[in-house]
Amino acid sequence: MAVLLVTLLISAVRGAVEMELSPECRQFLYMATPPSGLEHKSLQFICQRYNKKPRYVTLYNTVDHVPIYSAYTFKRSDGEKCVDVPWMYEPQLSTSSDTGEMQPFPRGYIHMNFEDAQAVLEDYTNAIFYERGALNPDEHQADPDDKAATYTLTNVVPLVREFSDEVWNEQEHVIRKRLNNYCRGTAHVVTGITTSGKMIRRNNINRVAVPTYIWSAYCCVDYDHNAPYDERYKFPSFAHYGLNDKENNQVLEMSIQKLEEFLKKTTFVDKNFQIFVDDCIPPSSK
Structure with missing residues (x-):
């Protein structure tokens, strides 16, 4: 009983930043399980909360000041952008706070x-x-609050303008239309980055890691089996990545397994790295 009480007290103090994700935050993960094979002392889970509700999950690097990935459930939408939402930060990453929610940046001096x-x-x-690219x-x-919750710097990475505007944003449209049209159930999405040491500097100090690649994968086990073949073979799961650069930055689409093989060669994941449990192969298909 004492151990349980201590655990509950720690959870209450910790708020949105969690070493182990709570059940209400695991709803954004396929089979309630985060990607495996990503462990480092500088990585922390953030249960991204906004307006009294959890919205999605981020694995954040507190040294390089970037999200390693954000995991969310796709909501069918018309693609409309959110307007007039202030950029927010995560109080729990830096200080003890009486709120477990993201907050708008305060005006004036920010304590070191x-x-x-x-x-x-x-x-x-x-x-x-x-540009600030949201994972x-x-x-x-679709919901205005879900949209607003994406405007936190803990969900953002620096993307080269040409790549962001001309390539990656277009791929986000492609995935939105595909999941809108052919995913019948819940689509779980994980979007992440790789880094290789390039940094944004401020006052001669390394501040924010610049991604080398940005990647994304979705898992939707309940989909339209009558979809055209050129879309149907991209279910229940598919993935893609692109080089965050002005040139040679075309997006490559591929299977989950091929993306995992690529990431094992290009980033710090271990040999057991897996984005979705069993690569999103539903138990009934085995």
């Missing part, structure tokens, strides 16, 4: 302790070659 564990708006002010994009959500 705040900047130690996450990116701040000033990090992007003079980074003229980059969970607002156009993959």
Whole structure:
């Protein structure tokens, strides 16, 4: 009983930043299980909460100040962008707080302790070659609060403008239309990055890691089996990645297994790395 009480107290204090994800946050993960084979002392789970509800899950690197991935459930939408939402931060990453929710950036001076564990708006002010690219994009959500919750810097990575505007945003449209049209049940999506040491610097200090590649995968086991073949073979799961650069940045689509093989060669995942349990092969199909 004492151990249980201590566990509950720790969970209450921890708020949105969690070493082990709570059941209400695991709803955004296929089979309630996060990607395996990603472990490092600088990585922390964030249950992204907004307006009193959990919205999605992020694995955040508190040293490089970027999300490693965000995991969310796709909501059928018309792709409309959210407007007039302030950029937010995660209070729980840096300080004890009485809220477990993301908050709008405060005006004025930000205490150094705040900047130690996450990116701040000033990090992007003079980074003229980059845009803030959301791993969970607002156009993959429908509810206004779900859309608003994507506007936190803990869900954002610096993307090269040409790649973001001309390539990656278009791929987000492609996936939205595909899942809108052919996914009948819940689609779980994980979108992440690889890094190789390139950083945005501010005041001669490394602040935010610049992704080398950005990748994404979805899992929808309940889909339209009468869909045209050129779409049907991309279910129940499919994946893609692109090089975050001005050139040679076309998006490559592939199976989950091929993406995992690629990531094992290009980032710090271990040999057991798996994005979805059993690569999104439902138990009934085995």
